[in-house]
Amino acid sequence: MSAEADAGAPGGTVAASHTAAHAGHSGNAMPVSTASSPDDPDGDGYIPANPPVTGVTPSTQNPPHRYFHEFQANCGVTHTAPDDPIVYPQQPGKSHDHTFMGNTTTNANSSTASLAAGGTTCKAPGDLSGYWMPTLLNDGKPVLPVGPQTIYYKAGVTDYTSVRPFPKGLRFVVANPMQSAAEFRNHPGFVEGWECGDSFFNTEFPASCPDRPDVQLNIRFQAPSCWDGKYLDTPDHRSHMAYPVVKAGTNDNICPTGHPVALPMIEFKMAFPVNGDMSRVTLASGSGHSFHYDFFNAWDDATLKALVDHCVVGGLQCDARGYDQTHPEAGAALDENYRLP
Incomplete structure (x- = not known):
């Protein structure tokens, strides 16, 4: 795909008129925001960035090659609830069941301010973000990931030095619960x-998994990492974000022209403690190909910037402290308590 095309997350450039609710990646319509909230008082689904990022063009620079440019956010499960503060703000119980990680307070009424006042299960206390995905069920009973899960923050573009931190309050949905099996398999986030x-590389859950203590069901899925610089959210919760394209x-x-701002690429690496007969394993959103997830940024700005600058821009492979074991001379972005020094 050429650099001139917009590969949305998907979808094209946000309509200036604010009149169109954009379809998701598959063309299957996602619900749109229909309720006002502290972050979206008029309830139109558009949350403008304040200030917007302007004057950016997609970087075509090619810095010295680094195999890694990433750090981890290690966050444990907090709770489950049929809530989704992005798709159904201020509407508790309206969503399918979600498994929440990171911020301990995330619910249907969550806002940027409420998350900032919450707690977190992430190793870095500065990561107050909300992360959630449809709950995995085995014979109708929730199966929750155990311990800190791995959420990578990577460079999705060749010029890793152009990546900047997420703006506070940015939120988006990755993939689409309405997508078909083929659309899931061919999604740009599919790893x-x-x-x-x-x-x-299964689109659906395997019929069976080895019944051994060391075997879990896993999935890896990447998020879009190019931002339009204008909106923290849009009615379809996707159109303000895009996946990189090939120059x-x-x-x-590189980032596409309509979404020129390079942000970290989130990659979920989730492990569910289930194996053996998988015939009764489903997601709360449906079959395996309905997998998707949500992100609501509430990082402490200075902490996130330190990790992005040290690990992503610095071309390192960091843990949740911002420490690369293969480059001890680089030091760490955070102290032994995962806080800014």
């Missing part, structure tokens, strides 16, 4: 699909 044991005539990934 390895569902896997367990020696079974990989024409090269192998370089």
Whole structure:
């Protein structure tokens, strides 16, 4: 795909008129925000960035090659609830059941301010973000990931030095619960699909997984990482974000012209403690190909900037402290308590 095309997350550039609710990646319509909230008083689904980021063009620079440019956010499960403060703000119980990680207070009424006042299960106390996904069910009973899960923050573009921190209050949905199996498999965020044991790249749950204590059901899925610089949310919760595209005539990934601001690329790496007979395993949103997840940024600004600058822009492979074991000379972004020094 050429650099001139917008590969939305998906969808094209946000309509200036604010009149259109954009479709999701699959063309299957997602619910749109229909309720006012502290962050969206008029309830139109558009939350403007304040201030917006202007004057940015997609970076075509090619800095010295670094195999890694990432850090981890390690966050445990907090609770489950049929809430979604992005898709159904101020409407408790309206969503399918979600498994929440990170911020301990996330619910249908969550706002940027309420998350900032909450607690967190993430190793870094500065990460007050909300992360959630449809609850996995085995014979109708929730199966929750155990311990800190791995959420990567990576560079999705070739010029990793152009990546900047998320703006406070940015939120989006990754993938679409209404997508077809083929759309899930071909989604730009698809990495390895569902896997367990020696079974990989599955669109649906494997029929069975090795019944051993060391085997869990896993999935890896990447989020869009290019922002329009204008909106913290849009009615379809996608159109303000886009996946990188390939620059024409090269192998370089750059942000598309309508979404020129390079942000960290989130990648969920989730592990569910279920194996053996998988015939009764489902998601609260449906079958395996309905997997999707949500992100609501409430990081402490200075903490996030320190990690992005040190690890992503610095071309390191960092843990949740911002420490790269293969480059001890670089030090860490955070102290032993995962706080700014």
